[in-house]
Amino acid sequence: MPEPNGLLRAARERLPSPGVPGEHASRADVADAVVSWLWETTHQRYPFDAHYVAKLERGVVRWPSAAYRAGLRHVLGAPDDAALGFAPSSRLADPAPVQSSFTAWHADRVISQAVTTTELDLMPTSRRSLLATATALAGSALAAELTPFLWPATAARPRAGTAAFSIDELTAVEEFVRFVRQWRTTNGTVARSSAVAQLDSHLRRLKSAPAGTRETQRGFRAGAELADIVATMAWDEGAHGAAQRYFTLAAQLAHLAGDDALAAVALASLARQCFDLGRPHDGLEVVQLAQYATRRTASPRLRAVLATREAWAHAQLGDTRAFQRSVHLAEDHFGEGLRDGDQDTPSVRSLDEAELVGVIGARYRDLARHDARYALQAQEYITRAISLRDPGRRRNRVFDLVGLARTHLIGREPERAAELIMMALPDAASWTAGRVGVKLRDFHRESARFATVPAIHDVREAVAAKLAA
Incomplete structure (x- = not known):
């Protein structure tokens, strides 16, 4: 039997x-x-x-x-x-590795699959297919999904009777992208369903656009930015399978548009998701794929972004020497300044000095979990980030304050940690349903060992009340 x-x-x-x-x-x-x-x-x-x-x-x-x-x-x-639980028997071996069904991202296939994804995402929860609820890929399966970034994309087949994008159509989509990015940064959340509906409509329009025109290429790029926004929204909601699919779609559409810098940024975000899920090896493989694919074309500022992601992986893995090497590369590349096109690429245009030192400080905090001596460097970087932040970037400031508080827990300074969290809570209210809430929960969990300290007891109760609101 x-x-x-x-x-x-x-x-x-x-x-x-x-x-x-x-x-x-x-x-x-x-x-x-x-x-x-x-x-x-x-x-x-x-x-x-x-x-x-x-x-x-x-x-x-x-x-x-x-x-x-x-x-x-x-x-x-x-x-x-x-x-x-699958393994080949001695009689029926299949030693060849599983091959992807295609060796390049093909425009027609990418759009068709993307429309299926948005359709499923827009269905009522009770009717969604498993394709809309599947868990995030990992390991070799994730690598196989992304490897086509290394190869030239395949253009859509010519279609008769197709209508080109109008300038008004493209401008409207690009304005929607700018609006949502700005709104999420300054005011809180926008319903993901609204962004998914916009993406679904755009993809269907893209499906009927003529291949190879300048307007269609611009349409692919706008679709990539929309997919990246939807991915980030899904990630904020903890829908990691959906977030991964949309980050991948963003990279595919950007690659089809001929904008590999934008594709690399999407992969950098996907790598960051891997780090949040505690998968540093996967994240490192993803970011190194992005680095290799753009090794000849990346601007110094894009190289800096990717180097910070590489440092993130090394920090989580506790590899101090590799971490410090990546940090130095990020700082050196940043020092080379902006280049033409950098302002057109999200994450690259937003990497100002405050963002750079804030990210590095948070990564020193990750490293300090392996060696507490690095908590002081984390505090120095994050404190500098807070002093440099644009006051309008309230969400980033909340992340800075929570991250700084967590470094003081590592340094066994609970009263200072509690003070910083109390400073963050008023501005945190708009984002507690997303990753801000995740970071507050991390603080709540990490501060449990100091629960008898009066200041920590009070701030833990305040955090719990804010998260329950």
């Missing part, structure tokens, strides 16, 4: 049901999602159903085809075949 595949069943039962709140996914749910993904990536129909999933879980089949394994890894968010 075959041994049941407990890993596969456990992976399925970790996935939420698309139709029954509070329940896990059924075998039919998983089968439907795999078939949908295979159709999107290969344009082939596969006879994969709930009965076959049952055979896999019972262990009757221990090594399904490469296509089925790839689909299951994607839907279940598995880093490799072994995580799903």
Whole structure:
């Protein structure tokens, strides 16, 4: 009697049901999602159903085809075949690595898959497919998804009777992008559904635009910025699978637009998401892919952005020498100043001196978790960032204050940490549902060891009340 595949069943039962709140996914749910993904990536129909999933879980089949394994890894968010209990038998080995169904990002396919993603995201929660709720990719699966950035993109097929973007259409999308970025920075959150709806509409328009025109290239770039905004919103909400898909889409659309600096920035954001999820090895691989792909074209300021992300990985891994090397590179590249085009690229244009030293200070705080001696350097950098911040960048200031407070916890200075959090709380109210709230929860957890200190006791209660509001 075959041994049941407990890993596969456990992976399925970790996935939420698309139709029954509070329940896990059924075998039919998983089968439907795999078939949908295979159709999107290969344009082939596969006879994969709930009965076959049952055979896999019972262990009757221990090594399904490469296509089925790839689909299951994607839907279940598995880093490799072994995580799903799959292993080749001695009689039926499949030693060749799983290949992507295509070797470059193809415009028609990218847009088609993106429209499917936005459609699912706009559905009521109770009707969303598993493709909208799958976990984030990791390890080799994530690397395979992003490797096409190294190759030239494939343009859309010529289509007869298509209408070009008008200048008014493109200007309206670009103004929407600027509005949402500014609003989120100064006033709080904007509903993700609004940005997804705008992206969905833009993608459908892009799908019908003629290939290769200057207006269509501009349309791809505007779509990349929209996807990046949606990704950041999803990340703020803790929807990491959706955030990863949109960051990847942003990189794809930017690459198709011929703007690899913007694509690299999207990958830098995806790497930062990996760090937030505690996956420094994945984040390092993503940022090094971006560095390699733009090694001949990146401006000094983009190199500085990517170097800060590389430093982030080394700090989380506790690799002091590699961390300091990356920090010095970031500072040196920043010192070379802005170049033409830098103002057109998010994260690059926003990397002023305050942002640079703030990011480096936060990374010294990560390093201080491995060696507390670096807490003082973290405090010096973050304090400098606070003094340099534009008063209008309230959200960044909140991050600075919370980050600085956490360094004082590492340095066993709880009263100073409590004082800093109380300074941050009034401005934090607009963003507690997002990553600001995550950082406050991190402080609340890390300060528990000082809970008997009166100032910490009071500030922990204030933080809990703010998060519950």
